[in-house]
Amino acid sequence: MKKAKIIIKDNAPFSLDFDDYYFNSSDGLSESRYIYTNAFELNKEKTIVAELGFGIGLNFFLTLKRFLREKKDKQKLFYVSFENFYIEKEKLREIYQTLGFYEEFKDWLEPFLQAYPYCKDGVYRFYFQDSFLDLVFGEAKEKLQKLDFKADVWYLDGFAPAKNQDMFNEDIVGLVAKNSKKDTKILTFSAASILKKSLLAHGFEVQKVKGFKKREMIQAIYKGLELEDKFGYFKTPSLKNPPKKVAIIGAGIASASLAYELSLRNIQADVFEKKDSLGKGASGNINGILSSLILKPNVLLGEFSQYAYIEASRFYRQVLNLQPQGVYEFAHNELMQERFDSQKDNVLFDIVKHQAFLRDGMCIKPQEIVKTLFKKSGANVFFEYEFLNYTYDEKFTLYFDRERVLKDYDVLIYAQGASAREFLNYKFMSLSSVRGQCTHLKPFLKNTHALSSKGYVCPINDEINMQLIGASYDRLNQDEQLLEEDDKSNIENIKEFLHDEKLEVIGGKVGFRSYSSDRFAIAGQAYDENFYLQNYKGLLWHKNKVQKRPNDFLPLYFSIAHGSRAFASAIVCARAICSMIFDEVQMENDFLYALHPARFLIRQLKKGKV
Incomplete structure (x- = not known):
């Protein structure tokens, strides 16, 4: 540029x-x-x-x-x-x-x-x-x-x-x-x-x-013909007819951003949430930070994180009129300092020594963002609807607890966070549920910007006289109860921002975040594993040749595995899914392929391991 x-x-x-x-x-x-x-x-x-x-x-x-x-x-x-x-x-x-x-x-x-x-x-x-x-x-x-x-x-x-x-x-x-x-x-x-x-x-x-x-x-x-390419296996089949009725499982930021994007295309989504209200899952924190990973240039995960961050910030400005205050990121070890040094010329980061200021970052209120997007979307949100399964015969029939059945959905989207893995049965797709505990403290630091290092500190939330820090990261523990040792760990992780303050814990929140094995979100259409095994079994020998495109898969889509940066990645993933459903302009292929649900299987096929 x-x-x-x-x-x-x-x-x-x-x-x-x-x-x-x-x-x-x-x-x-x-x-x-x-x-x-x-x-x-x-x-x-x-x-x-x-x-x-x-x-x-x-x-x-x-x-x-x-x-x-x-x-x-x-x-x-x-x-x-x-x-x-x-x-x-x-x-x-x-x-x-x-x-x-x-x-x-x-x-x-x-x-x-x-x-x-x-x-x-x-x-x-x-x-x-x-x-x-x-x-x-x-x-x-x-x-x-x-x-x-x-x-x-x-x-x-x-x-x-x-x-x-x-x-x-x-x-x-x-x-x-x-x-x-x-x-x-x-x-x-x-x-x-x-x-x-x-x-x-x-x-x-x-x-x-x-x-x-x-x-x-x-x-x-x-007057020419459609051109094929060597990445046919990453292409999404077009729907036979534009959808009229769409169901979304889950009611967090992935779902709210999808419902909003669908509403812009004249679709009123039905959203099903197993909890009794919004804000009970990972998208329910009182405060959070919109920021970006800072990795070395040309690392795709870092490039995607930057893209998702800046587009989410621009989205919140345009749609919700939120104004960035900026976020300070700090290099807390030698590896991070190397990454900071390598990104000194990046216009998204103002880097001085071990400190990076992200002008478009912001301290956000996740509950309010989710609630506002659902309101703007006009979506029908059904609480205490625990999704069990579906059948498909030209349309989806959805089965919920208490023997409730709803029919005639053209498209189904999984956006239920950590619980999505319970409904997926792909051999090479590895998902984990990671417990994260935020700690609520009596206000102790008058920072006007969010501060992020080994841990992070949000500015004081004046509405409830509280300051949030976080967050723990535990792959093994699935306990929903607050743990005192996690509060202590969160406080230890922000010690570089402390002087002689006396900290008083007044609460906290536990959420479960979903991660994929390669740290990218999973966004795209469900795929037929047998089709891939049959049609792409020779990728080891002809991966640079033109590949057959899928032509008739189930209209089931995923926006899952967003991890701790869901309020960034969910926005661009919602756009990506809508672009597939409605045949619109898609995001750059490097990112689209990195998010594709079949990417794990494709890697194994290219290595000849399947």
Whole structure:
């Protein structure tokens, strides 16, 4: 990700990197409407628009404005845009004001700028009314390879081909084809022969039409076939029909975030919780910390932790209006100090010696977040419904304790935390239930930020005059009762933050967190183990060849094994599951594959051990 060198020239934004204008200097709005945002039909229940070259976002805001003006009933807009030249948010606002566009777009521009990400590669989600923007920072070629979606419309708007040939070459167009469906429409200002040849070579029918204040420009329609890849075993089969009725087992943050995301797609979920109220499980702590692991660069677990953390922080800002206070992480041993030293240039972490300040971290109130998300979702939450089993015959029938039976669910999602392992019977999926005890103390430290080292200290909770520290980690003990020795251990783990304070324990809470053997969450569709054993048994010898895709699995999904960082990972996993159910823009494949329920079996197959 590079920082854009941009100036205003002839009353239009001008790129010093490409020696070219971002759009027509005399009539940018009309140009964008003519070439892109008004040049296709907006009549589907779900429209996916993809763009090469986000620039100042003008095409997006014009598309959003048109969509909100014309949309009917349950229509949704998904917009995914790629950009490798970062414009600071203050500069973006200044450009809109200078060009006289600010007042027209400020109702969308300001929320966008409030959630605007740092100059760091990634895929960043923005929420608007019935609309989702995924802003993709990084090299287009790399990101197009890592993302899977099927656009209805493509805007190719990456400066003139003569100035930016890399954006219009055959490699890029081939990846555009990979992320297109039959009859996807290509829109561009260009009439360059290099682009026409690239489109024809990758299955597009090309025509030239009248351009904007120029003789002609290209439009194209994709007529090619869907392309297979060597990671077919990680692909999720599409549902035959969009779901109408969804059941979720469990009522913690994994469930609440799913219920909220489903509600944005006009689905009111039924949620079943075996306890008698919210907040009885691991998501029920009075306070908690939203933070990130700090591992060495290019360690996938660390990269995912960063991604989940920053996206959760942005989600809570956009959806719940929570404001980060920041979190201090401390390196309490030599290995952690090495990790801190290796991440000194990471924009997410302000690292000085053994201390890292995470500006987007926050002390959260888990119970309130879960409760608010369920309220916003409109989900039906059923308490004291202990899930026992299901049967499936085109629809799910669910069986609960006290001989209660509910029918006709199109989709079932397991999000019940540590108890999920009781319902899973996969040979190589290893899940553990880890006991964690938080300690509630009479206020003793006036810290304005959460502090995290070997243990952590939340700021004082003024509403109940309490300060939370934690948390123990015990794989062997399944005792639900508070233990005095755990309180002592929690206090010992925060001793670096103490002076001569006298600490008074006034309570605590025990929760059970679920972990997988590789520390990643498990998010995705249930898989048929026999299908995998039969179709991928030769992966040891041909793992780099094209693999058959699953085509008809049970519409059962998992959002489990989130461990102690569920309030980060549950948010992106809810999006991932919805993207699978509704055929939307998915997260980057590196992360998606690391979360896939079948990953444990795939590893064994690749080693020839099955």
